[in-house]
Amino acid sequence: MRICFILNPTSGTNRTQDVPALLTRYATAAGADFEIRPTQYAGHGEELARQAAAEGCRVVVAVGGDGTVNEVARGLLRSTAALGIVPRGSGNGLARHLRLPLDLPGAVRRACQPTFQRIDAGRINGRWFFCTAGLGFDAHVSKKFAQAGTRGLSTYVKVALREYRSYRPVPVQVELNGQVVETSCYVLAFANAAQYGNNAYIAPRANIQDGLLDVCLIDALPLLRAVRVGVGLALGTLPTSGGAVYHTSHHIRVRTRHPLGFHVDGDYAGDATEFEVQLTPLALEVAV
Numbered sequence: 001m002r003i004c005f006i007l008n009p010t011s012g013t014n015r016t017q018d019v020p021a022l023l024t025r026y027a028t029a030a031g032a033d034f035e036i037r038p039t040q041y042a043g044h045g046e047e048l049a050r051q052a053a054a055e056g057c058r059v060v061v062a063v064g065g066d067g068t069v070n071e072v073a074r075g076l077l078r079s080t081a082a083l084g085i086v087p088r089g090s091g092n093g094l095a096r097h098l099r100l101p102l103d104l105p106g107a108v109r110r111a112c113q114p115t116f117q118r119i120d121a122g123r124i125n126g127r128w129f130f131c132t133a134g135l136g137f138d139a140h141v142s143k144k145f146a147q148a149g150t151r152g153l154s155t156y157v158k159v160a161l162r163e164y165r166s167y168r169p170v171p172v173q174v175e176l177n178g179q180v181v182e183t184s185c186y187v188l189a190f191a192n193a194a195q196y197g198n199n200a201y202i203a204p205r206a207n208i209q210d211g212l213l214d215v216c217l218i219d220a221l222p223l224l225r226a227v228r229v230g231v232g233l234a235l236g237t238l239p240t241s242g243g244a245v246y247h248t249s250h251h252i253r254v255r256t257r258h259p260l261g262f263h264v265d266g267d268y269a270g271d272a273t274e275f276e277v278q279l280t281p282l283a284l285e286v287a288v
């Protein structure tokens with residue numbers, strides 16, 4: 001079984017680690033037949049993953065954060081290779097959802113001696129996501145975070161608190177399961193996995209193999225409710241907190257009058273006034 005590690009050298013906060021040397025050490029100890037291919041630019045992971053799968057690698061491992069996982073996973077759709085993850089981001093939502101080891105030696109060992117299962121994959125306006133996508137405040141924060149210059153959880157929290165003061169919900173029309181709902185959107189999240197990352201559980205009941213997205217709507221976020229939502233995210237109790245409303249569906253359309261930002265697995269993906277969100281059941285094989 002050949003394994004290819006696709007390493008994003010820019011991910012992670014610990015830049016002093018010699019990651020290729022460590023990958024080599026742990027993969028050799030696990031008796032793996034492997035290679036390491038570093039990405040050279042954003043988007044390169046998808047190309048490298050597609051190539052590795054075409055060359056017969058059985059497991060293609062994303063070594064990075066959720067952005068790298070998204071790229072590599074996209075390259076593996078409709079292939080015979082499974083996605084492995086050696087998490088090195090700040091959130092690591094998919095790795096956490098799949099209960100993969102978060103430490104480098106443990107994650108490499110697991111990628112080299114995996115079991116296999118399939119998971120669902122979502123698309124928003126044609127962009128694939130595997131963990132979560134969404135509109136509103138979380139997308140707005142991803143945009144500002146990308147412009148912040150530094151990364152990591154503390155920058156994310158600082159940006160979120162700063163933006164909270166000025167962000168206002170927008171009217172949206174949401175169509176799902178044959179119903180049309182006119183509402184406000186502070187956050188509208190489409191969850192394939194249960195969490196955003198960092199154990200922030202936006203949809204704790206989400207099942208990644210059930211052919212459905214958990215749709216979480218927060219229509220407004222005044223201060224007291226923000227506290228309830230924050231506690232609910234951390235404890236996995238958001239559905240019973242009174243701060244959010246949930247639906248499940250495999251096809252959702254959203255319309256707004258004014259352009260609204262959206263994110264794909266935590267990365268800001270642009271603004272739009274119409275959104276089509278779809279789920280493809282069991283589209284991706286994962287090594288867990």
Ligand SMILES: Nc1ncnc2c1ncn2[C@@H]1O[C@H](COP(=O)(O)OP(=O)(O)OP(=O)(O)O)[C@@H](O)[C@H]1O
Binds near residue numbers: 068090
């Ligand atoms: N060689 C590269 N040079 C510049 N950017 C890259 C390179 N390889 C990948 N990228 C981009 O870097 C972005 C961020 O990577 P990733 O999410 O893996 O790490 P992170 O930002 O440290 O993690 P997190 O998002 O969890 O904080 C990805 O969206 C990816 O497109």
